[in-house]
Every structure is written in structure tokens, then in C-alpha cells.
Amino acid sequence: MADSAAVQLQQPHAIMISLHLQGHINPFIHLALSxxxxxxxxxxxxxxxxxxQISAAGAGDPFAGARAAGFDIRYTTLSDGLPIDFDREAHHDQFLHSFRHRLPDIVAEFVGEIIQANPSSPEFFLVADTFSIWAAEVAGKLGxxxxSFWTEPAxxxxxxxxxxxxRRNGDVPVAGRWKNVDYLPGIPSINTKDFVSYLHxxxxxxxxxxxxDSFQAVRSADFVLCNTPAELEPAAISGLNETVPFYAIGPMVRESESCEIARSFLPESDCTEWLNSQPAGGVLYVSFxxxxxxxREVIGAVAGGLLRSGVRFLWVLRPGMVDSGDGDGGGSGLPEGFEIRVRGKGKVVTWCNQNQVLGNPATGGFLTHCGWNSILESIWHGVPMICFPVFTDQITNRKLVVEDWKVGVNLSGVNGGSLKEEEVAEKIGGLMEGEMRKGLKEEVEKVGKVLQAAAAENGSAAGNFDRFAAELSEQLQRRRRRR
Structure with missing residues (x-):
């Protein structure tokens, strides 16, 4: 009886298999810590x-510090069915085929071995990214x-x-046909130009x-967790909750205070000393x-706009972001002599800790591709944005930033337009000083307070997470009783 009682008191065991993309890994690690x-x-x-990749940039076991801080997080790895040296970026379709057709069996065997190796754990549950199409199959096979964890907005x-x-209403594929759509549950109105790029x-x-197909599979998920604050997307969340067990547990922005987790694919430049030498609010942070x-034309327009504006800036140009070519700064796409011309006012790095940069008092603006993590981090730190979305959810995210929350401004180039350095300079000038900046700064600080309240100890994120944990435990107990 004593052994049985001890097992009943144990918390369930989460098996988390991360997606392979940096922007999905960061919130997934936050979820593991939560x-x-x-x-x-x-x-x-x-x-x-x-x-x-992460080991080359940081530590072999990213959770060593978490365990030292008292967290029960075991770390391991598994194959995706391809050789480790296989160039997944150059052969993306082949990688996707393996991800879709080979990974389910690999994951099922992997999860089964974990369960067998931990006979004292009372209950297991699977946590995977919504885009991990194999999750429903594996969970069903192993009971x-x-x-499902959704790392983008609701x-x-x-x-x-x-x-x-x-599709039934003829609004997808968009294929350049702009119109307002007002029949989606929880979304009063949205223009098709603001749909995610894959729907175009x-x-x-x-x-x-x-x-x-992953969104057909997610319909069988027992729970959907979302890295969004309930206060910023109440209508969309309410609409989803009519048919989906949807829990807004964001924003997952704040770094862990008890431990550091290695999560970056690239070595990070420490920009703190340089930023600390700059005037408060005087630096534009640029990252895609x-x-x-x-x-290459976009990089040239941004570079020209930075030169015209005369603004101080920190620019992240990661390796491989721009196609390499002769005379282009080693593949960076920068105009010849650019870094010499901006010496003393501008700094170009290959990667950095973005949260630290946005949280530095010197950072006054952010020229961003509108990735969801970037948006949440920028708002959290009260930094207004210039938006240049490229594809996927970034298109819709831009709408939230510029039209709904009014914490950023557009650059041309959205939906296929061209980008000119004159416009880049104009938008930078408005973002960094004057009446436009004043209005954007007031709004972003207001929305930032909403994010910080949601993430507080008694905020909506914690409340929704606790509700999820309680309902998860109840469901696991029901399954145990049925066995």
C-alpha cells in the first residue's frame, strides 16, 4: 500500500520532442521549464x-543548469531517419519526406523505450509541436x-x-485576391492579404x-497550448475554445532566473559592452x-536606409541568410565598404542574445521580420517596431503589430512590393524620434504592461497553465482507472 500511495503522489512524466527550428525551440524550452x-x-x-548544432554553439547538455537548479529534466536525442551530416536545407523536400513518413515509427519506438525504462513513473504524456504531424499517430498507438504546443498567435x-x-468559401488560395473575410469564429474581420503566406x-x-495535414491531425489532440497572452487575443481564443481545448499560456518571454539553458544554433556575440556605451534609446536593432x-536587394535597401538615417544600429546578419557572391562582403549582401563607413555608430554581428539586446536601455527600436518570438520580446521590453515580414505567420503577425495593437509601422515590400532605401530611412527616422516615436512608444509600453501582467505569478498565463495541469491530471487519472 505504501508503494502504491507513493506512486499516486508522483507527478506525471512529460515526453517532449522538439521541432527542429530555432523559433520553435525557444518557447518549447520555456514550456519544459514550466x-x-x-x-x-x-x-x-x-x-x-x-x-x-546547439552543442557547437554552447553546451552538450542544454539542461545541465536546470537540473542543478532542481528541475527533473532528462535530456536525450533521437534520429530523424537521415544521416547526421545530411544537408537538410539543400534537400528540404527529402528531409520533409523523412520527417513525415519515417519519424513516426522512430518516435514511437523511442517513446516506448522511455516508458519501459521508467516503470515507476505513474503516467506519461506526449508533448509535441503542432507542426509535428506524427504526434497524433504516436499518441494513439501508445495510448x-x-x-500539442502552438508557438504562434491564436x-x-x-x-x-x-x-x-x-476553401469552401473560395478565399484560399488567395492568389492575389484581396477581400475582407468576416465568417471565421472569433475573428471579426481579416483581409486575405494578411493570411499566412502558405494560404496565398x-x-x-x-x-x-x-x-x-498537421491541422487535420491536431483535431485529435487532448490539449492545445499556445504561446500567446489571453488578453491580446481574447476573441480568437474564445472562438477556438468552442471546438478546441485551447489554453493561452504566453507570453513565454522572460528568461529563467534560476538557470541558463543552451538553445542557440549559433555562437552569440556579447553586445552588452557596446550597447552600454550608446545613448539611451539611441540604437536601432535590426534582425530578420x-x-x-x-x-540581396532588401539588404542593400536596409543598408542604404541606415546610412541615410545616420542612426546608431546593431544589425544581425547570420551566415547563409543572403546568397553569397563576388564582392558582396563574404555573402552578407552588404555594400562594399559599408562597415567602414558606419564604424563607431553601427555594429554588425552574426548572432546575439536578442532578449538581452531588446532589454538594454540603449535599444530604442527594432526592424524585424515579425517572427512571433521577436514580437513578444520587443513588446515585453517596450521597443516599437518597423515591420518587414517575409513569409509564413509573419504576414499575419504584422497585422497584429501595426493595425491591431499599433506598436509598429510597415515597410513596403509586404505582399510583393519593392523596398527603397529612402523609405527605410524615413521609417527609421520616424521610429527613433519625433511625434511618431512618441505615439508608438506610449502604445508599446501600454501593451508591454499587459504582457507582463499576463506573465506575472498570478497572471492569466499561470492561471491557464494551472487549469491545463489540473485537467491533464484528471484525464490521466481517468485513463488509469479504466485500465
Whole structure:
């Protein structure tokens, strides 16, 4: 009886298998820490090639500090079915085929081995990214509760989730046909120009089929967790909750105060000393994220705009972001002699800790691709934005920033327009000083307070997470009784 009681008192065991993209890994690690901080045991797995990238940039075991801080997080890796040296970026379709067709069996075997190796754990449940299409199949095969984690805003989830409805109404594919859509649950009105980029395309490739089919699979999930604050997307969340067990547990922005977690694919430059030498609010931070490719013409327009504006700036140009070529600064796309001309006022790095940069008092603005993590971090730190979305959810995210919350401004180039350095300079000038800046700064600080309240100890994120944890435990107990 004593042994049985001890087992009943143990918290459930989360098996978390991370997606391979940097922008998804960051909030996934936050989720692991949130589960562990509530007493859950966590087994966290990266794919082998992701582990190698992170190890090269930081630590071999990213959760060593978390365990030292008292978190029960076990770290491991698994194969995606391809050799570790396989060039997944150059052969993306082949990688997606393996991800879709080979990974389910690999994951099922992997999860089964974890369960067998931990006979004293009372209950296991699976946590995977919503785009991990194999999660529903694996959870069903092994009889596990299936927790889907959505790392983008609720309105983007709703667009994908209601794809069939959009198709029946003839509004997808968009294919350049702009119109207002007012029939989606929880979304009063949205123009088709603001749909995620994959809903614009008439020709569908492997990535489209994987993304769209993942939203058929997620309909069988037991829980959907979303990295968004309930206060900023109440209507979209309410609309989803009519049919989906949807929990807004964001923003997952604040760094862990008890431990550091290695999560970056690239070595980070420490920009603190340089930023500390700059005037308060005087630096424009420029970054297009961890994944998107940027046209050489765009880089040239941004560089020219920075020169024209005369603004102090910190610019992240990661390796491989721009196609390399002769005389282009080693593949960076920068005009010849650019770094010499901006010496003393501008700094170009290959990667950095973005949260630290945005939180530095010197950072006064952010020219961004509108990735969801970047938006949340910028608002959290009260930094207004210039928006240049490229693809996927960034298109819809831009709408939230500029039109709904009014904490940023547009650059041209959205929906296929060209970008000119004169406009870049003009928008930089408005963002960094004058009446436009004053209005944007007031709004972003107001919205930032909403984010910080949501993330507080007694905020909506914690409340929704506690509600999820309680309902998860009840569901696990029901399953145990049925056995």
C-alpha cells in the first residue's frame, strides 16, 4: 500500500520532442521549464542534428543548469531517419519526406523505450509541436495523452484550423485576391492579404501538405497550448475554445532566473559592452530572425536606409541568410565598404542574445521580420517596431503589430512590393524620434504592461497553465482507472 500511495503522489512524466527550428525551440524550452517547475518529470529530446548544432554553439547538455537548479529534466536525442551530416536545407523536400513518413515509427519506438525504462513513473504524456504531424499517430498507438504546443498567435492557428471553411468559401488560395473575410469564429474581420503566406499559394509542395495535414491531425489532440497572452487575443481564443481545448499560456518571454539553458544554433556575440556605451534609446536593432532568406536587394535597401538615417544600429546578419557572391562582403549582401563607413555608430554581428539586446536601455527600436518570438520580446521590453515580414505567420503577425495593437509601422515590400532605401530611412527616422516615436512608444509600453501582467505569478498565463495541469491530471487519472 505504501508503494502504491507513493506512486499516486508522483507527478506525471512529460515526453517532449522538439521541432527542429530555432523559433520553435525557444518557447518549447520555456514550456519544459514550466512543467518541471510544477513538479512534472520531463524527458526532453532534440533531433541528433539539432543537438550537434546547439552543442557547437554552447553546451552538450542544454539542461545541465536546470537540473542543478532542481528541475527533473532528462535530456536525450533521437534520429530523424537521415544521416547526421545530411544537408537538410539543400534537400528540404527529402528531409520533409523523412520527417513525415519515417519519424513516426522512430518516435514511437523511442517513446516506448522511455516508458519501459521508467516503470515507476505513474503516467506519461506526449508533448509535441503542432507542426509535428506524427504526434497524433504516436499518441494513439501508445495510448498517451496528446498535448500539442502552438508557438504562434491564436489568430494564425485559427486560419490554419479553418482551412476547409476558407476553401469552401473560395478565399484560399488567395492568389492575389484581396477581400475582407468576416465568417471565421472569433475573428471579426481579416483581409486575405494578411493570411499566412502558405494560404496565398496556388501551387502546393511538400511543405504545404505537411502544414495543412498537421491541422487535420491536431483535431485529435487532448490539449492545445499556445504561446500567446489571453488578453491580446481574447476573441480568437474564445472562438477556438468552442471546438478546441485551447489554453493561452504566453507570453513565454522572460528568461529563467534560476538557470541558463543552451538553445542557440549559433555562437552569440556579447553586445552588452557596446550597447552600454550608446545613448539611451539611441540604437536601432535590426534582425530578420533565425530562418528566413533575405533578397540581396532588401539588404542593400536596409543598408542604404541606415546610412541615410545616420542612426546608431546593431544589425544581425547570420551566415547563409543572403546568397553569397563576388564582392558582396563574404555573402552578407552588404555594400562594399559599408562597415567602414558606419564604424563607431553601427555594429554588425552574426548572432546575439536578442532578449538581452531588446532589454538594454540603449535599444530604442527594432526592424524585424515579425517572427512571433521577436514580437513578444520587443513588446515585453517596450521597443516599437518597423515591420518587414517575409513569409509564413509573419504576414499575419504584422497585422497584429501595426493595425491591431499599433506598436509598429510597415515597410513596403509586404505582399510583393519593392523596398527603397529612402523609405527605410524615413521609417527609421520616424521610429527613433519625433511625434511618431512618441505615439508608438506610449502604445508599446501600454501593451508591454499587459504582457507582463499576463506573465506575472498570478497572471492569466499561470492561471491557464494551472487549469491545463489540473485537467491533464484528471484525464490521466481517468485513463488509469479504466485500465
Amino acid at each position: 512543467l518541471a517547475s510544477r513538479g512534472f518529470t520531463v524527458t526532453f529530446a532534440h533531433l541528433h542534428f539539432v543537438h550537434r 498517451l495523452v496528446n498535448v 489568430v494564425v492557428f485559427s486560419l490554419y484550423y479553418h482551412l476547409d471553411l476558407l 499559394d496556388s501551387e502546393l509542395g511538400p511543405i504545404h501538405h505537411l502544414l495543412f 530572425g533565425s530562418f528566413v532568406k533575405i533578397d
